[in-house]
Amino acid sequence: MSDTLFLAVETVIPANHPASILSIPLGLLFFGGSVILLLWSNYGLRKATAMYGCAFFGFSFLLGVFFWFGGPGIPASLGITHLPGQTSSHYNAQWYGFEQGSERASFYPASNDPDSFQDVVAYTGREDLSPERLQADPLHANTVGSVGSAVDVMSNQYLPVDENGIAQIGAETRAALEEDVAALIESEPALQADGVRRAPTFYTADTVGDPRITDDQGVPVATQRFRTMANFVDPDGVPILRTTTDEDGEEIETAWPVGEETDWFAFRDPGAEWFPSMLWTVISLIGFAGSLFWLDRLELRDKRLALELAEEPEDLAVPIAQ
Numbered sequence: 128m129s130d131t132l133f134l135a136v137e138t139v140i141p142a143n144h145p146a147s148i149l150s151i152p153l154g155l156l157f158f159g160g161s162v163i164l165l166l167w168s169n170y171g172l173r174k175a176t177a178m179y180g181c182a183f184f185g186f187s188f189l190l191g192v193f194f195w196f197g198g199p200g201i202p203a204s205l206g207i208t209h210l211p212g213q214t215s216s217h218y219n220a221q222w223y224g225f226e227q228g229s230e231r232a233s234f235y236p237a238s239n240d241p242d243s244f245q246d247v248v249a250y251t252g253r254e255d256l257s258p259e260r261l262q263a264d265p266l267h268a269n270t271v272g273s274v275g276s277a278v279d280v281m282s283n284q285y286l287p288v289d290e291n292g293i294a295q296i297g298a299e300t301r302a303a304l305e306e307d308v309a310a311l312i313e314s315e316p317a318l319q320a321d322g323v324r325r326a327p328t329f330y331t332a333d334t335v336g337d338p339r340i341t342d343d344q345g346v347p348v349a350t351q352r353f354r355t356m357a358n359f360v361d362p363d364g365v366p367i368l369r370t371t372t373d374e375d376g377e378e379i380e381t382a383w384p385v386g387e388e389t390d391w392f393a394f395r396d397p398g399a400e401w402f403p404s405m406l407w408t409v410i411s412l413i414g415f416a417g418s419l420f421w422l423d424r425l426e427l428r429d430k431r432l433a434l435e436l437a438e439e440p441e442d443l444a445v446p447i448a449q
Contacts, residue, residue: 180418191408244339292328322362
């Protein structure tokens with residue numbers, strides 16, 4: 128019951144809601160306020176606040192150093208990953224797709240040199256490993272997962288589809304595809320049968336071959352070849368597929384290709400996972416220095432007041448004249 132309630136609240140209150148943004152500051156206020164009240168009874172409000180500031184920001188600075196740079200057995204950037212109001216993946220590394228000949232492609236010369244790309248195994252230098260050891264290799268597994276994310280980004284940009292399954296492509300591209308679809312229907316008897324119609328999601332993207340990757344000016348750049356597929360269904364809604372052979376010579380069933388195959392590219396932005404930890408560390412250092420300076424001023428003031436009271440002459444009582 129508690130888990131269900133927690134999930135419901137998490138869904139209702141998004142990360143950018145004022146309650147979510149104020150939750151951490153309010154938690155720190157209640158936590159720190161109780162300690163300040165204990166110190167207040169012995170040292171006064173000012174000195175209690177300065178003492179708590181030194182302790183709190185000093186400990187926060189040490190945590191920030193570990194958050195930022197890591198430590199023995201602790202990888203860097205494992206502490207704070209985002210700021211209040213942001214998603215947990217806000218500063219994560221991301222892939223950004225682009226097509227050959229675009230403005231973004233001018234920043235990555237590798238997009239004009241297909242021979243510079245390698246498959247994932249060659250890129251990671253794991254050609255000598257057996258298939259079993261290759262699947263268990265952390266570097267290869269991480270690279271495969273990262274390149275898979277790049278392929279998803281490129282696929283969504285190559286052929287974007289809305290929530291209704293309608294391909295969001297330009298009028299010129301759609302007209303060219305429709306011409307290929309008309310020619311395909313005329314040449315394929317299976318598509319001329321009664322009741323054959325277009326599938327609800329008619330145009331889809333399919334990959335051709337495996338993705339490849341290279342380093343361009345120190346930035347990972349991946350490439351994948353795509354083709355547009357036309358999808359048809361029979362009167363019962365069952366997909367009508369064509370039989371073909373893959374690169375290994377095995378028979379497979381796929382949708383119907385239309386249009387030309389296109390190479391797409393993506394570069395990997397390393398992100399800034401270190402930024403929240405860096406911000407935490409800098410703010411903690413400034414807070415510690417400010418609290419320490421304030422506490423030093425208060426201590427000097429107390430010493431000065433004590434010295435003035437000690438040097439003040441004793442106020443002797445004047446005897447009453449007889």
